[in-house]
Amino acid sequence: MSRVGRPAGARTGTAVAAVVLLAVLVGYPLLRLALVAADEWPGVRPAGLGEALRNTVVLAGAVTLAAVPVGVALALVLRRPDLPGRALWQAAVLLPLLVPDFVLGYSWTQAYARAGFTDTLLGVHWAGLLGPAGVWLVLVVNAAPLAYLVVAVALAARAEPDLERAARISGAGAATTAVTVTVRLALPAVAAAGVLVFVLTLGSFAIPQVLGAPAGFRTVTTQIYADLSLGGDPTSFVRAVTLAVVLVLVTAACTAPADVLLAPRLRSQRPADARPAAALPARPAVLRGQTLALGGYAGLTAGLPLAALLLASITRAVGVPPTPGNWALDHFRTVLTPRTAEALGRSLALALVAATLLVLLGGLVAVAERRRAGRTAATLTTLTLVLPGSTLAVGLLLAYGRWLSGTLTLILLAYLAKLWAVAHRPIAGALDRFPPDELRAARVSGAGALTAVRTVALPPLAPALLGAWLLCFLTALHEVTMSSLLYGPGSETLAVVVLNSQELGRIGPTAALSVVLTVLVALPAGLLWWASRRWSAPAREVPAGVG
Amino acid sequence: MSAEPAVEVTDLVVHHGTTAALRGVSLQVLPGEVLALLGPSGSGKSTLLHAVAGFLEPTSGVVRLGGRTVSGAGRPVPPERRDLAVVFQNYALWPHLTALDTVAYPARRRGESRAQARAEGRALLGRLHVAHLADRRPAELSGGEQQRVGLARALARRPAVYLFDEPTAHLDTHVRGVFLEELASRRRESGAAAVYATHDAEEALGLADRVALLDAGRLVQVGTPEQVYAQPVDAFAARLTGPASVIDAPDGSGELLVRLGWARLGGPLEGKVRGSWFRGPHTDHLVDTPLGELLIRESGGACRPVGERIRWTLLHGWSLPGHDGRG
Secondary structure, eight states: OOOSSSOHHHHHHHHHHHHHHHIIIIIHHHHHHHHHHHHHTTSOOOTTHHHHHHHHHHHHHHHHHHHHHHHHHHHHHHTOTTSTTHHHHHHHHHHHHHSOHHHHHHHHHHHHSTTSHHHHHHSOOOGGGSSHHHHHHHHHHHHHHHHHHHHHHHHHHHOOHHHHHHHHHTTOOHHHHIIIIIHHHTHHHHHHHHHHHHHHHHHOOHHIIIIIGGGTOOOHHHHHHHHHHTOOSHHHHHHHHHHHHHHHHHHHHHHHHHHHHHHHHHSOSSOOOSOOOOOOOOOHHHHHHHHHHHHHHHIIIIIHHHHHHHHHHHBSSTTSOOOGGGBOSHHHHHHOSHHHHHHHHHHHHHHHHHHHHHHHHHHHHHHHTTSHHHHHHHHHHHHGGGOOHHHHHHHHHHHHHHHHTBSHHHHHHHHHHHHHHHHHHHHHHHHHHSOHHHHHHHHHTTOOHHHHIIIIIHHHHHHHHHHHHHHHHHHHHTOOTTHHHHBOTTOOOHHHHHHHHHHTTOHHHHHHHHHHHHHHHHHHHHHHHHHHHHHHHHHHHSOTTOO | OOSSOSEEEEEEEEEETTEEEEEEEEEEEOTTOEEEEEOOTTSSHHHHHHHHHTSSOOSEEEEEETTEEEESSSSOOOGGGSOEEEEOTTTTOOTTSOHHHHHHHHHHHHTOOHHHHHHHHHHHHHHTTOGGGTTOOGGGSOHHHHHHHHHHHHHHTOOSEEEEEOOSSOOOHHHHHHHHHHHHHHHHHTOOEEEEEESOHHHHHHHOSEEEEEETTEEEEEEOHHHHHHSOSSHHHHHHTSOEEEEEOTTSSSEEEEETTSEEEEEEEEEEEEEEEEOSSEEEEEEEETTEEEEEEEESOOOOOTTOEEEEEEOOOEEOBTBSOOO
């Protein structure tokens, strides 16, 4: 089978290039990691290893058990087109995704911990916030929007309105229909959301670090961080390496069977469209109740914490009430030092370069996988999606630290390795939907290979490329898990500066820095979301089932 | 038998956003009756059925089922309490349930035990000759088999009214027989009725006791199949119910509707062949006449060359209302 396009040699070339790059970025670091761990294994058994591992696995399980039901409930409520203020609620529920993990965790301390917002105003605070319970709850809040997105997409694709109407007309009430038909149809996606949340929680760093570390609650990732950044003795190094290996093994052990079980069931039976299901009429009281619950959820989980964070950043001193009389921009002045500005510049430059290279890398694999030779590259790329950042960082440090330790280049390599799959997925998806006949039509109309791609393929693919670029840019901009392990003097990113500031206990300045980081990330992301909604708005307004 | 109409809609108006899908439809379906809703796509057939089923809330108007107001005054009655069954356009079979569990679903919702619901479901599948498919899921069923399972699920509901939302394929003879038989037996006990939405004139005329013609959200005509076929209220209604020509009346009294078979070759009138199509059992000739263009169907026969002069006879015509006289 030969395709119009490039000669087979060039195709194989892209596949080989992709595999080689993957080996450099991921393969070799993991190999080094395994070798070092094997080398040390029979010798020292550092203390605290089992505890960190147990904490991590129990935490990930508990977060999954709570975040997935919340995500399903959100998806069921938010799919009603007649929900008052639906677009606004969708934005509010997705807000935690736009806020860097660190900032979300820190904002909770500003809202609910001792000397926080509720403590100052009402004299109530939650002592358990700093500790396992707080880590769990904030991770649930952080993961629920993701579970919501996965389930919502599945519902849009699978729960055709007629299937629910058929249940209702057969005598099932709204709740019975939701259980026996709607959620049942999305069950593979619900399970997939569970695996996703579990794996991401295994590798999560910022929230356990901010809320757990002060209370002595260690997870694998925060233990690695403590061992590499604080502890200088050989035992802690061995422990970090061992934990990095254990983390990737646990992750692989969870994802491999889930992938085998779920992948065939997740294939959509009809293409997902953006149209919301034409919902059955609901009682106004039910809608009001749902709106109230949504408002309470969004307000307590994200609204109040972020407001408290903002107030903490503009309130003159810790302990004084956050009233306008006590407002000042002192903290912003304090933190906007040349050192911060340099870190900000580094973060922007790193994110810019990383995102641009990642779109090229993602495109490379997406093009390569159109041929059989490239499928391996695509599969390997997808596998990196579940690699915990901490493991990657330790591996890269072992592999290239001799030459690159503490440099921005090493951090850039880490971003490329971690986000390659993130860039690849949307580009490959768009390429899959692109009809090959359009390219053939351009070629027989007289366009050369490159002209055909430029004039016919690029315009429809542009949104996916831009989306992939922005996704990588924004993720890189606030990445802290790997940056905090790899930075050295003169290569701190803004997120690292924020983390260090928090560890020094500087509340006002940390809040100010968090606000800066959030605005930097959330503003473009929010604009993008708004723009994408506007572009797709006409398609949404067509009511389903007319005729 | 209940004296109340099984379905009664009054001044029903439905808006989809800014476009009006129904603009004031009033209609009654009597117990035991099969009413066909005939109209082109986009005429509002599905919208009307959805309003009756409670899948959407009408902008204004009243829906009554067996004398009970279900929509229009106070809180609308939800679909599950309307005592209806729907056969959906693409059958809407749940992909995760087997045929048997699908058919058992309505009985389960009535509170019957799983075993009892399944026994009833098996019997229904048997009546529709698909008992051997009981353990299959929709993905493993052909279109016709899916239709039978969809109809079995509707029958399992034992409703007062069946709604057919443009089933993609025609009901085959056996399925139609089972369904009409069921309707007749249910008519004796409770007065079940059916509304059958379709855009296929032949199916509507052959299946229904009465036919309602819909166009752009309005009722154009309601009558027996014979009435709507032979005495359409206007040219639109005429074209909706089957092929026809409209010519000037020979006596100059207005426009005349001539169905295929209402004119034959040979006779006093003159014409010239414009086109001629062999269709197997018969041949259709498009003839240019002084009165207008006319389609004449000849039993048997063969194609005639274009331009050939022929003679013809008008057997019957229907003066379209709005003009003087009736043919």
